[in-house]
Amino acid sequence: METPPLADVIINSFDGYSGEVRKAARFVLDNPRDVALLSMREQARRAGVQPSTMLRLARQLGFEGYDPVRDAYANAMRNPATSFERKARDQQRLQNLGGNQALAAKIVASVTRQLEALSAAEQLVRLTDAATLLARARRVYCLGLRASHPIAWQLNYILSLVGDKSVLLDDIANTGSDRIRFAGKDDVLFAVTVMPYTQLTLDIVDYAHKKGVPVVALTDSPVSPLAKRATITIATTTESPSFYHTMTPAFVLAEILAVLVAGQGENETLEALRQVDSYHASLGTHAATRPHPIATPSKEVQ
């Protein structure tokens, strides 16, 4: 809460208030957090004012009652990162939009907020730890079924660009997980699942865990069933304003993880990327948007 929501408004019209209302306003200005955390009556008590006075203040600020005021302060505390003004602006725009566009905007806003949370220090530490573990592994087994498939696939895909040590545990004819048999202590199993947890994923993780294979878990909670078996657990959220949960935060995490792992490869990574390029050039995989993609292959790899 960089600048408390109503601070400006209150300060401007403060002189217009009288006696008791000023006391109430002072309290709000001085204890913005308490506005959200305490009941109105309790605030009145601490401000040395009657409950009615609190209400009068709220009304003078243009609100229906005191709850809207508390909500405003509560929201400011919920996501300290984004400023109140911006939120207000977004809110404003939301109301001007149609239902579908509003929903779309809401989802974007929600996901954005969740992404911001990913850069918390502990998360970064976990990520880099996991990256190190994966980078040192002889083989990386990627496992993500159903809704978690894109995440596991993405990690495997990027890792496959820079080497051949990644194995995607997915295949037709129900043989997808068979290769986990060859995993050992020197390998790592990267497993993804979120609520409702896919039973097969848990089973495979269980199997690997019993065999002593280190597990990097990407899931939705530190108390997820995956976390129990995991050496390192990366937790993220999946909440969304829509009927379907979002896998986007997990998706970025996988991308970042992959990039970090690849980065530890140094020279081998560069060499591999060069090979990928010439390979695809030979096969004509990509449309030729220009003569030949030679320089800085890094940015061009798909």
Next chain:
Amino acid sequence: METPPLADVIINSFDGYSGEVRKAARFVLDNPRDVALLSMREQARRAGVQPSTMLRLARQLGFEGYDPVRDAYANAMRNPATSFERKARDQQRLQNLGGNQALAAKIVASVTRQLEALSAAEQLVRLTDAATLLARARRVYCLGLRASHPIAWQLNYILSLVGDKSVLLDDIANTGSDRIRFAGKDDVLFAVTVMPYTQLTLDIVDYAHKKGVPVVALTDSPVSPLAKRATITIATTTESPSFYHTMTPAFVLAEILAVLVAGQGENETLEALRQVDSYHASLGTHAATRPHPIATPSKEVQ
């Protein structure tokens, strides 16, 4: 609130809890701020749990009632360094730590910025227009190869939850695109590719376009080769501080698109979701975190 007050305690004894209490504990873990800001009953509602269960959780944690718990969380919110200081501190820490964490943070920041741009007005219009087109289509063909696979797959997956009109143009033995032969004017082809554009994707889009099949293109530029053939083009960025471009913005767009399309299904969507649930219940696809998932199947679908 860097580490929420009771997080450790809850995580440690989580396995000892049972059923409903776990749900309550999950909520507390996932929404620490709401613990302080909302009434217990409201939290119970959001956690999908009886108020009594919240109380039982509090008792199991060694508290007299639930208010002490809320107080603990409230205090944690009162004191913490202001977000500004915290940001500065995080920044500081980032520089002290390895370059890997800095890179991770940079990627997150970059993607976050790109996501914010997605809620621009025109984007939203394009999205909803595309959603309407897809919703009205008899059949939706999803096409995304190589790096674009997760995006096409995700759209197809979500659409498959709520109906059977989506077809993923991907298969083994190089037969992935064969089914596009059956597409006509009443269908829609959803195609994804970004630089460097996959030749095969362009070819298939070309084929469909010539047959009069409307095309919704998700790509990285309004002048991408895809855009030329498209009825509606949704453009996004793929830039990333790392060697590998990010597919995350495209991924959210696909998720949102899917949700919007599903939303236009109304009753059929709800019915389909119920079916998905009972189907998976019969097969035991998901781990049973509780006796039986009855109410509000919507949130539980994976």
Next chain:
DNA sequence: CACCGCTTGCAACATTTGTTTCACAATTGC
């Protein structure tokens, strides 16, 4: 099968909440 302990949902409880109402006091204008 009956029994057990344990968990879960429900309805009821006394408080506390935000709000309304109204009488009284203070202030203002004439």
Next chain:
DNA sequence: GCAATTGTGAAACAAATGTTGCAAGCGGTG
């Protein structure tokens, strides 16, 4: 000085809150 307006305090209200107690349900044991 008096009337009118405004500000204040206290009591009363319905609604919502945290909490309690109990009955029904569950799975396992003898």
